[in-house]
Amino acid sequence: MEHIVIIGNGISGVTAARHIRKLSNKKITIISDETDYFFSRTAIMYVYMGHMTFEHTQPYENWFWKKNNIDLKKGRVTAIEAPSKTLHLSDGNTFNYDKLIIATGSKPNKFGWPGQDLNGVMGLYHKQDLDNLEKYAPNNKVCKRAVIVGGGLIGIELAEMLHSRHIPVTFLVRESSFWNGVLPKGESNMVNREIKAHHIDLRLGVNLKEIKSDENGNATSIVIAETGEEIQCNLVGLTAGVSPNISFLKGSKIETGRGVIVNRFLETNFKDIYAIGDCAEQQIAIDERKPIEAVWYTGRMMGETVAQTICGNKMAYKPSHWFNSAKFFNIEYQTYGWVWAQPKNNEARFYWEHPNGKICIHINFDKDTRQFIGINTLGIRMRHNFFEKVLNEKKSVDYVIEHLADANFDPEFYKLHEKEIVAAFNKENQTNIQLKKKSWKRILSI
Amino acid sequence: MKTIQHTGLGIFLTGLTVFIALIFLGEYKVSPELFNTVVTNKGIKSELFINDIKNNVLEKTFTSPFKFSRAVTSAIKSANASHKQNSEWDKVIWDKPHSFSYAIAKEAGIGIVKEHKWLFWWLTFGLGIIGALLFIIPQLITLGAPGIKNDGIYHKPATNRGWIGWCVFTFLVAFYVLLYFRPDYIVNWTYVVDPISKSLNGNLASQWFLYGFIYCVVMLVMAVRMYIKYRHNNYQLLRTTSVLFFQVVFAFLIPEILVRFEKPWYDFKNAFPLDYDFFFSWNLNELIASGGLGLFILVWGVVLSLVIVPIMTYFFGKRWYCSWVCGCGGLAETLGDPYRQLSDKSLKAWQLERWLVHGVLVFALVMTGFTLYTYFSGTAAVLGIQTQTIQDIYGFLIGSIFAGVIGTGFYPIFGNRVWCRFGCPLAAYIGIVQRFKSRFRITTNGGQCISCGNCSTYCEQGIDVRAYAQKGENIIRASCVGCGICSAVCPRGVLKLENAPEKGRINPTEILLGNNVDLIELLKKK
Numbered sequence: 001m002e003h004i005v006i007i008g009n010g011i012s013g014v015t016a017a018r019h020i021r022k023l024s025n026k027k028i029t030i031i032s033d034e035t036d037y038f039f040s041r042t043a044i045m046y047v048y049m050g051h052m053t054f055e056h057t058q059p060y061e062n063w064f065w066k067k068n069n070i071d072l073k074k075g076r077v078t079a080i081e082a083p084s085k086t087l088h089l090s091d092g093n094t095f096n097y098d099k100l101i102i103a104t105g106s107k108p109n110k111f112g113w114p115g116q117d118l119n120g121v122m123g124l125y126h127k128q129d130l131d132n133l134e135k136y137a138p139n140n141k142v143c144k145r146a147v148i149v150g151g152g153l154i155g156i157e158l159a160e161m162l163h164s165r166h167i168p169v170t171f172l173v174r175e176s177s178f179w180n181g182v183l184p185k186g187e188s189n190m191v192n193r194e195i196k197a198h199h200i201d202l203r204l205g206v207n208l209k210e211i212k213s214d215e216n217g218n219a220t221s222i223v224i225a226e227t228g229e230e231i232q233c234n235l236v237g238l239t240a241g242v243s244p245n246i247s248f249l250k251g252s253k254i255e256t257g258r259g260v261i262v263n264r265f266l267e268t269n270f271k272d273i274y275a276i277g278d279c280a281e282q283q284i285a286i287d288e289r290k291p292i293e294a295v296w297y298t299g300r301m302m303g304e305t306v307a308q309t310i311c312g313n314k315m316a317y318k319p320s321h322w323f324n325s326a327k328f329f330n331i332e333y334q335t336y337g338w339v340w341a342q343p344k345n346n347e348a349r350f351y352w353e354h355p356n357g358k359i360c361i362h363i364n365f366d367k368d369t370r371q372f373i374g375i376n377t378l379g380i381r382m383r384h385n386f387f388e389k390v391l392n393e394k395k396s397v398d399y400v401i402e403h404l405a406d407a408n409f410d411p412e413f414y415k416l417h418e419k420e421i422v423a424a425f426n427k428e429n430q431t432n433i434q435l436k437k438k439s440w441k442r443i444l445s446i
Numbered sequence: 447m448k449t450i451q452h453t454g455l456g457i458f459l460t461g462l463t464v465f466i467a468l469i470f471l472g473e474y475k476v477s478p479e480l481f482n483t484v485v486t487n488k489g490i491k492s493e494l495f496i497n498d499i500k501n502n503v504l505e506k507t508f509t510s511p512f513k514f515s516r517a518v519t520s521a522i523k524s525a526n527a528s529h530k531q532n533s534e535w536d537k538v539i540w541d542k543p544h545s546f547s548y549a550i551a552k553e554a555g556i557g558i559v560k561e562h563k564w565l566f567w568w569l570t571f572g573l574g575i576i577g578a579l580l581f582i583i584p585q586l587i588t589l590g591a592p593g594i595k596n597d598g599i600y601h602k603p604a605t606n607r608g609w610i611g612w613c614v615f616t617f618l619v620a621f622y623v624l625l626y627f628r629p630d631y632i633v634n635w636t637y638v639v640d641p642i643s644k645s646l647n648g649n650l651a652s653q654w655f656l657y658g659f660i661y662c663v664v665m666l667v668m669a670v671r672m673y674i675k676y677r678h679n680n681y682q683l684l685r686t687t688s689v690l691f692f693q694v695v696f697a698f699l700i701p702e703i704l705v706r707f708e709k710p711w712y713d714f715k716n717a718f719p720l721d722y723d724f725f726f727s728w729n730l731n732e733l734i735a736s737g738g739l740g741l742f743i744l745v746w747g748v749v750l751s752l753v754i755v756p757i758m759t760y761f762f763g764k765r766w767y768c769s770w771v772c773g774c775g776g777l778a779e780t781l782g783d784p785y786r787q788l789s790d791k792s793l794k795a796w797q798l799e800r801w802l803v804h805g806v807l808v809f810a811l812v813m814t815g816f817t818l819y820t821y822f823s824g825t826a827a828v829l830g831i832q833t834q835t836i837q838d839i840y841g842f843l844i845g846s847i848f849a850g851v852i853g854t855g856f857y858p859i860f861g862n863r864v865w866c867r868f869g870c871p872l873a874a875y876i877g878i879v880q881r882f883k884s885r886f887r888i889t890t891n892g893g894q895c896i897s898c899g900n901c902s903t904y905c906e907q908g909i910d911v912r913a914y915a916q917k918g919e920n921i922i923r924a925s926c927v928g929c930g931i932c933s934a935v936c937p938r939g940v941l942k943l944e945n946a947p948e949k950g951r952i953n954p955t956e957i958l959l960g961n962n963v964d965l966i967e968l969l970k971k972k
Contacts, residue, residue, distance in 0.1 A: 011897070022956070043898035050598040051935075052787075056899045059912055061792060164597040197591065296896045301961040308965065318962040325894050327937040330593030330678075334894070334939055381939035384892025384959055392963070409891055409942050411933050413680035440946045 012277025337374025454580025763886025765928020782862025
């Protein structure tokens with residue numbers, strides 16, 4: 001029986017394993033030394049905040065793996081010998097495979113800052129980071145102040161986490177506005193305001209110079225490069241992005257760039273070795289996507305796809321339209337299609353913001369053809385299905401505006417803003433679009 | 447703000463302490479006149495009992511309800527034992543001993559509580575309400591801006607099965623045991639609400655009036671907490687208002703006012719088989735004897751269960767009843783909200799749930815069948831089983847122990863919907879309709895789920911919502927009461943409660959939306 005070995009028990013590896021199991025009776029082993037069982041990495045913030053216990057972050061009960069005949073092996077792979085199909089583990093043992101899936105995810109970026117490996121300096125990615133956080137920042141007596149370096153999704157999550165335990169937070173963001181490499185100005189500003197509303201000491205346009213420590217190697221303060229200001233703190237969160245966790249591949253002759261280089265079929269340069277998820281790097285980026293996509297959904301999709309290939313239905317990784325979501329303190333964010341931080345030449349934008357400053361919608365469309373390109377919403381939920389269809393069918397921005405009621409996914413009885421949005425759009429574009437009533441026929445295509 | 451909250455907590459605990467202490471206050475003394483009235487009204491023919499009471503109770507002062515209860519109930523028991531042995535069936539006292547004892551104690555009580563009912567109302571209910579509100583209302587500020595506020599729930603002993611949870615559990619269980627099985631111990635509590643009872647129904651308060659009153663007060667106060675906690679979410683606000691309205695008006699005010707006009711006590715929203723004694727002969731007789739209104743209630747009760755419940759469920763799902771109308775649901779969604787995360791999400795719990803809840807439904811239906819057969823045929827037994835025995839077993843096991851002691855008492859341990867999930871026969875019935883014939887579903891928003899588990903954690907019915915959401919599948923479950931909290935706590939906007947055409951309602955998926963379109967199509971064709 002063919003033995004499929006998967007390194008990494010995150011969403012990518014586990015999805016691959018589940019789908020291989022659905023499609024075949026191959027022997028499957030998942031190797032990880034992070035945790036015994038798969039957990040949702042994106043949920044560890046809720047454990048620290050006390051919304052859930054760690055067990056709640058495990059999507060499958062512990063009996064699931066045995067019942068589905070998926071072997072879980074606790075261990076760390078230190079080297080891969082591709083020609084002999086052998087894995088070397090940190091405990092000195094070796095392990096053989098017939099087909100190998102590398103799904104080792106990411107690790108937090110460290111840019112060579114002095115003091116970046118001190119006690120109390122950490123990323124927010126692994127289960128171990130959660131344990132460290134409980135150690136160095138259990139409350140605001142042990143941790144008088146925390147400094148977060150890097151203004152992305154993980155940084156703002158860490159800020160929210162620490163805030164929930166009343167720990168003062170200084171948030172150093174290199175950019176001039178939060179996440180403005182991705183978010184356009186309106187959205188980015190709204191998030192800036194939300195961060196400040198939670199009394200986070202947000203510092204924009206600054207970089208970390210160094211982290212200082214006491215004689216025991218514990219972080220005690222940081223210095224800001226631009227101003228030289230020193231800020232006392234007990235915890236430093238390094239959240240300046242992530243990069244593929246592939247250092248163990250050195251010497252394996254598996255081709256790597258920043259990540260493991262794969263073709264459209266998620267195959268590496270070695271036959272029978274695949275790479276999926278955060279650690280995979282596409283030889284040629286797909287459409288407008290980045291070659292490395294460190295996102296939950298793409299990891300899952302690659303897992304779904306590689307399972308098909310491994311089970312004899314060779315399939316290219318060909319994700320459909322981009323989507324993503326996040327939550328910035330109390331403000332939910334969703335995006336479908338592309339809304340770049342800066343409009344491209346052919347693009348026009350429509351931005352509407354609610355007077356309360358916590359809700360907005362930002363639509364990107366083609367100036368000439370009026371084809372809908374993408375949408376960002378803050379504080380409004382949208383229907384994925386609707387935008388998938390709109391993008392597939394290359395509908396116009398006018399169609400989207402006309403059918404906003406179909407698109408809305410807010411809970412029942414929520415105050416809807418569609419009329420104001422349509423009116424603002426009409427005014428800005430000299431159009432006369434009438435909002436259509438929500439139609440289940442259209443939504444469900446029945 | 448913290449100071450106000452701590453003061454509130456202090457006041458609340460003072461009120462609670464006085465409330466508990468009330469049990470031990472006052473004395474009981476039965477006068478010959480009172481006893482004669484009881485003997486006449488109840489038609490007591492047991493001279494053994496009468497003599498026992500005359501020798502051991504009459505004109506004697508009892509300093510605690512426990513002693514008084516023991517004296518009366520032991521008199522009943524010993525008299526009954528002897529009558530039963532001699533087959534003097536007409537002399538046996540069939541009343542429940544503690545209810546009998548309660549009826550006498552209510553009249554026989556003397557002392558400070560009975561003399562100062564309003565004062566003690568303020569010292570118990572008054573302080574409790576004021577204290578609780580002082581604790582709750584500052585949350586408007588302490589909880590921060592509107593949004594999901596679950597910080598620290600698993601760090602606090604009140605909500606993570608810690609010591610406070612166990613204290614609340616002990617109190618609630620004790621309360622229900624007293625209410626159902628030892629009403630004669632809590633006569634003082636009923637004095638406190640006598641004035642309110644008088645003004646509503648013209649009578650002194652029974653323990654059931656007391657219970658109804660407490661129920662409403664607790665729901666009102668805890669609804670304020672819901673309004674603050676979920677003030678960003680209109681679904682929660684409306685739903686809370688609705689259950690509150692139906693409890694206070696339909697389950698409390700209307701029935702009590704009906705009594706005032708010498709009509710039968712009836713809760714118009716309480717549908718059979720949750721209202722399990724609706725077809726009991728005493729109820730049917732009472733309704734038939736009550737003229738036009740009685741007949742209306744009879745017809746309404748049948749129509750409600752057989753027509754309105756399934757039709758409404760078809761259009762809106764189980765939620766229209768369970769989390770918009772029902773009293774049990776109302777308490778669970780207000781008092782029980784802090785405990786919703788404690789429900790068991792395991793597959794085992796689901797398996798147990800299906801056996802139990804449908805078992806209770808079958809039990810209720812069989813019992814009702816027996817009851818109606820007995821009613822129309824006039825024979826007391828069916829297949830050699832006494833209908834009365836079955837009714838008693840149901841009333842004790844399901845009506846009291848399951849619905850009350852376990853259903854509410856275990857809130858802080860097993861979550862707030864133990865009864866609704868494992869025991870309610872109406873929920874089982876509506877659940878079957880919801881599962882197989884309804885427009886209701888929780889739509890999963892394409893591929894947006896990140897498997898974080900907030901939805902499953904906060905599902906009071908123990909549904910593993912995430913298991914569906916992470917597959918991109920709509921949630922169609924018999925047990926879902928549509929509380930809407932999964933949708934509220936979802937950080938990625940994945941879940942929406944919707945009523946929509948049945949087509950495509952159940953949508954098993956292999957691959958989630960957002961992946962390769964060809965792959966999705968390929969798997970659909972399979």
